[in-house]
Amino acid sequence: MSDEQAVVCEGLRYSFGDTVAVDSLDLSVVSGEVFGLLGPNGAGKTTAIRCVTTLLPVPPGTVRVFGRDAATERMAVRRLLGYVPQQLSADSGLTARENVALFARVFDVPRRERRERVAQALDAVGLTDAADRMAGTYSGGMVRRLELAQALVSAPRLLILDEPTIGLDPIARTGVWEHIMAVRAATGMTVLVTTHYMDEADQYCDRVALMHQGRVRALGTPESLRADLRARRADGSAPTLEDVFREVAGSGLVEDGGEFRDVRRTRSTATRVG
Numbered sequence: 330m331s332d333e334q335a336v337v338c339e340g341l342r343y344s345f346g347d348t349v350a351v352d353s354l355d356l357s358v359v360s361g362e363v364f365g366l367l368g369p370n371g372a373g374k375t376t377a378i379r380c381v382t383t384l385l386p387v388p389p390g391t392v393r394v395f396g397r398d399a400a401t402e403r404m405a406v407r408r409l410l411g412y413v414p415q416q417l418s419a420d421s422g423l424t425a426r427e428n429v430a431l432f433a434r435v436f437d438v439p440r441r442e443r444r445e446r447v448a449q450a451l452d453a454v455g456l457t458d459a460a461d462r463m464a465g466t467y468s469g470g471m472v473r474r475l476e477l478a479q480a481l482v483s484a485p486r487l488l489i490l491d492e493p494t495i496g497l498d499p500i501a502r503t504g505v506w507e508h509i510m511a512v513r514a515a516t517g518m519t520v521l522v523t524t525h526y527m528d529e530a531d532q533y534c535d536r537v538a539l540m541h542q543g544r545v546r547a548l549g550t551p552e553s554l555r556a557d558l559r560a561r562r563a564d565g566s567a568p569t570l571e572d573v574f575r576e577v578a579g580s581g582l583v584e585d586g587g588e589f590r591d592v593r594r595t596r597s598t599a600t601r602v603g
């Protein structure tokens with residue numbers, strides 16, 4: 330990791346009508362780190378990352394990606410990043426190779442490099458052997474890895490993932506993460522990820538921001554956040570990251586139905602693709 334800032338948000342605020350989805354968000358993601366944006370449904374995670382991707386408009390100077398302004402240099406920002414949205418982005422009627430090739434064209438991968446880059450992206454997510462099968466025959470975990478390959482084919486410096494493992498079984502979740510971590514180790518790319526799964530964040534993220542009702546309530550390494558709570562409790566117990574979140578979010582979690590176990594909506598990728 331270097332000291333270079335991959336993402337900087339300063340005073341980011343985004344509203345949908347009267348609903349303030351993101352409120353005064355200050356964030357900086359260091360180049361090369363895996364940064365997790367955590368929180369229950371409605372916390373503002375998706376809105377925040379959609380501002381970083383330039384899909385939602387923000388005022389100049391509010392969001393920068395590797396120094397490029399998301400408001401005034403939108404195309405430059407887009408060229409730096411790969412984005413795996415929560416919604417399905419693979420076409421069930423195409424093979425995996427065709428899906429990734431489509432993204433290579435959209436993201437302007439030079440024509441003479443495309444075949445090789447598509448093969449590399451599929452290989453990076455462990456789909457070489459299944460590359461010529463229709464995506465409609467894939468399991469949920471394979472679809473997620475295919476979507477990862479689609480985002481990786483443009484060799485992004487910043488990979489943004491919105492709930493990459495939602496609805497997957499534990500083995501498929503581990504598979505998705507292992508491929509993300511292997512690509513990150515090989516390329517040094519920065520990863521910005523949203524998740525409800527505190528255990529995954531604890532295991533894979535270098536730093537996390539705990540978001541609730543549009544605001545960041547705590548920020549740090551998973552270890553430091555757990556250690557701080559342990560020191561505050563002083564009862565010898567070993568708190569989890571979920572315990573930290575419950576403490577910083579207070580009663581608000583229950584009031585708005587934001588219990589973590591309640592919000593693990595099933596993405597059911599395989600079903601939707603099939």
Ligand SMILES: Nc1ncnc2c1ncn2[C@@H]1O[C@H](COP(=O)(O)OP(=O)(O)OP(=O)(O)O)[C@@H](O)[C@H]1O
Nearest residue numbers: 345348349350368369370371372373374375376377
């Ligand atoms: N297009 C929209 N129109 C109106 N309100 C929206 C829209 N998108 C999000 N919101 C509202 O903004 C707030 C933040 O939503 P957001 O999707 O950013 O949260 P989130 O933490 O990503 O949750 P989720 O995991 O459900 O995506 C919520 O109150 C949500 O209802």
